[in-house]
Amino acid sequence: MESVVAEGTGKNAQVQGYRVGGKTGTSEDGVDTNKYVTSFLGVAPISDPEVVILVTLYNPTGEGGHQQGVSL
Numbered sequence: 001m002e003s004v005v006a007e008g009t010g011k012n013a014q015v016q017g018y019r020v021g022g023k024t025g026t027s028e029d030g031v032d033t034n035k036y037v038t039s040f041l042g043v044a045p046i047s048d049p050e051v052v053i054l055v056t057l058y059n060p061t062g063e064g065g066h067q068q069g070v071s072l
Helices: 002-006
Strands: 021-028 036-044 051-058
Touching: 002 021
Parallel strands: none
Antiparallel strands: 021 036, 036 051
């Protein structure tokens, strides 16, 4: 989970001075709707988590759409 934030699609969740872990996810909102649900689950500090955050976006739009954590 730490590599997702340090090197992967969750880079936007980096916090200076903290070891943060996370997991991004994308799913389709139904069949042939062309809509998506994206999510990010973050935990910090990764060695002994005290904070857990779940962000869910339904049908995100904008730069990057629903891909690669850009919409988060």
